[in-house]
Amino acid sequence: MKLNIVTERGNREVGVLQGISGTTTISQLKSTLFDIKNKSSKFNVNRIKLSTGDRKSLEDSKCVNDYQLKENDTLLYKDLGPQIGWSTVFVAEYAGPLLLYPVFYYFAPIIYGLDRPKHSIQTVALICYSLHYLKRILETIFIHRFSHGTMPLRNLFKNCSYYWGCTIMVSYFVNHPLFTAPSQTKQLIGLTLWAVGEISNFICHYQLMNLRPPGTTERRIPRGFLFELLSCPNYTVEILAWLGFSIMTQTLTAFVFTLMGAAQMWVWAVGKHRRYRKDFPNYPKSRKILIPFLL
Amino acid sequence: MGVVSKAYLVLYNAVQTIGWAYILMKLALHHKDGYNPNGVWDLIGKEVILFQGAAVLEIVHSLIGIVKTPVATTFVQVFSRVACVFLATIVPTTQNYWSLTLMLFCWSITEVIRYSFYALSIVNMVPYFLGWLRYTTFYILYPMGVLGETSTILASIPFVTENKVLTYSMPNFLNVSFDFAFFLKFSLIFYVVGLPWLYMHMISQRKRFIATGGNTKATPTSQTKKEN
């Protein structure tokens, strides 16, 4: 069969793909298209986005039949711009916090012009913060099996400014020589919450890893542990961990960071929950999005 | 766009045009015998507070969707202006400073052109010359305006530091502090980044204007085009 490709903006013709069958994958379509385009420019196959009328990106692993494409149908083409490796972005955005946070702890006399003995909770906070991002980097490299190879280069700048900026805002105040420690009870509650959150978060990520055979982009219904209650428990416990960190340090900027993260994760979780329900007819009806039994 | 919102927008932009024209006139008369920054704020401060303050409505316009400009863009524009007005109100050392005069001259000329352009474009009656002014004067007025604003901010810093204006320090139970002087210095970075960006944006708008012979079908939104 034959498919026409035109640009998403302006409907200019890009090319005609011939000899396609129902089992041709989207990623094969892209490579063919890439060969056509490549004669005229320096395009990278990862920069190509294909979509139908609704402009939702077609998934690389799906095939022509999955989208019920017919003879002489038209696909929309968009150049997504320069790309960068998916894991590279994560490692870069997490490396910043790992390197920046300790600067305020170790160079306090220079930064604040004041030299005071450290409160033990400030040291605990340093360890927690660093462990969290070390864990995230290791998970990115060894645990997560991502379905995307690349993302737009500008995400690197966006994500790095967010995580690096937030780290400076949190670390500046937590390591301040005039820091006031909360009561011991709050410290203990916070630290416990943090530890429970981090461990559960790791368990969730481990479960997600086992859903997908290495090298594939398969998606399945997660089962067991917190997934019995929620669609995105990894987000719930991540928020819990940050709430714990905020309570134990009682620092406004940490609470703000927790809140911003929670808002972002809520938006993503709603999307993922919807997608599960749409893609899996047998998806457990009782599962909530982020808050057990409620939402 | 409905008739009511159209009528309202024409009215709003017309009122702003008159307001800024009045400010510009007073400012010009004040300088009729030559350059004189003394007493400028006493003379037109109230009017500037009133009309620049009213521009907060533009955020509402974006929010409820009667103009297509993205809320974030409007917010940044209005916020930086309101912040400068606020600074001039609370920091006496800026009130007779040369940069305040420069800033207000740039603002009022820009606004008379911009608001009258908007008001007339809603009813499709923009004379070519006005459009041309809208897309040409920025070459000089934007950099001069930024020079005026940044110099005013710089001039306010010693006073803010000395009097601990809006400054909240540690220790306190939420482990937070706010250093207004630092915030002001930090905000200068945004001018350095923002001006070239805005300049390039206006240059491309100008190209479009010239290319279409002034028939850009300009609406109050054409001021900023949403990139995707």
Ligand SMILES: NC(=O)c1ccc[n+]([C@@H]2O[C@H](COP(=O)([O-])OP(=O)(O)OC[C@H]3O[C@@H](n4cnc5c(N)ncnc54)[C@H](OP(=O)(O)O)[C@@H]3O)[C@@H](O)[C@H]2O)c1
């Ligand atoms: N503090 C903050 O502000 C903040 C914000 C967001 C996230 N985070 C942290 O970052 C972590 C990762 O975030 P994320 O948004 O990338 O999480 P995610 O979408 O849940 O993905 C985690 C990994 O599991 C895979 N996966 C998800 N659902 C799957 C399924 N049904 N079947 C097979 N594989 C599946 C994903 O593959 P795909 O590549 O196919 O998605 C990805 O490799 C979060 O759990 C949280 O700890 C922190």
